Amino acid sequence: MQTERTLHENACAGVRARQLSFYDEGCDAEFEITRPHGCGRLYEFLIEYRFRAGMRVLGLPLGGRSVLEVCCGSGMMAEKLARAGAAVTGVDFSSAAVARARERARRYGFAAKFFVGDAENLALADGAFDVVAVHDGLHHLDRPQRAIREMARVAREAVLILDPARAALTRLAVRLGIAVDVEQAGNKVKRLVPREVAGILRGAGYRELRWERTLMYYPHQPPAWWRRFDRAPAFAGCRAAFWAANLACGHWGNKLALAARRC
Numbered sequence: 001m002q003t004e005r006t007l008h009e010n011a012c013a014g015v016r017a018r019q020l021s022f023y024d025e026g027c028d029a030e031f032e033i034t035r036p037h038g039c040g041r042l043y044e045f046l047i048e049y050r051f052r053a054g055m056r057v058l059g060l061p062l063g064g065r066s067v068l069e070v071c072c073g074s075g076m077m078a079e080k081l082a083r084a085g086a087a088v089t090g091v092d093f094s095s096a097a098v099a100r101a102r103e104r105a106r107r108y109g110f111a112a113k114f115f116v117g118d119a120e121n122l123a124l125a126d127g128a129f130d131v132v133a134v135h136d137g138l139h140h141l142d143r144p145q146r147a148i149r150e151m152a153r154v155a156r157e158a159v160l161i162l163d164p165a166r167a168a169l170t171r172l173a174v175r176l177g178i179a180v181d182v183e184q185a186g187n188k189v190k191r192l193v194p195r196e197v198a199g200i201l202r203g204a205g206y207r208e209l210r211w212e213r214t215l216m217y218y219p220h221q222p223p224a225w226w227r228r229f230d231r232a233p234a235f236a237g238c239r240a241a242f243w244a245a246n247l248a249c250g251h252w253g254n255k256l257a258l259a260a261r262r263c
Helices: 002-025 029-034 041-058 076-083 094-108 144-154 167-174 196-201 225-229 231-253
Strands: 066-070 088-090 112-115 129-135 155-166 208-214 257-259
Touching: 029 094, 041 076, 041 094, 041 155, 041 208, 041 225, 041 257, 066 076, 066 112, 066 196, 076 094, 076 112, 076 129, 088 094, 094 112, 094 257, 129 167, 144 196, 144 225, 144 257, 167 231, 196 257, 208 231, 225 231
Parallel strands: 066 088, 066 129, 088 112, 129 155
Antiparallel strands: 155 257, 208 257
């Protein structure tokens, strides 16, 4: 008879196979290569805000530093890291995503290396990179805690995590059909609890931890009507509403930016 552990592993293998099929064949390759370029003013603002939130909590200039991005997907955040001056390497379990990331680097003229690998079992030496980062990748994994430990092991100076946080507002959004608990690729969304992530990183020897939460929503692929916010008055109003919402409720926000430094 199959043990409970074997059943779990088989189920995880099935989800992983569906994810690979989706990311290799089921997604819009051109959109993944170009995102957020051409996605409209509001969408680009929100993606840039997430990146800047990460830079704030990290508190380190990236110029001259080596950065590994795990779960790099098609290289959207790798592009931003490279333009901030980092020597970027990206790793993803999907060979098609890695190919798209390489095409993005070629098309948009930034330097980065990409390879296929497993975020939960990085084939890299301890302290191989100055900074190890992830953007919207841990929530896809079966064992995000294991990936966080791997990030901590491979980082020499700091770890940066930009991922969904567990939040009451997200539970409401799921009930309203705005957010989902199971993604199109077939995986259950593993939303993070900041204090649990901080505990893992402290256990790995990191002493300086900072995080902030942001209340934010954007679909992976914005609908056409989002282009209405390209107009200056509409964009200004939406941005003002964003700031006001985060002033009132940002502390309970659904997007997490967390950084940990060794000293």
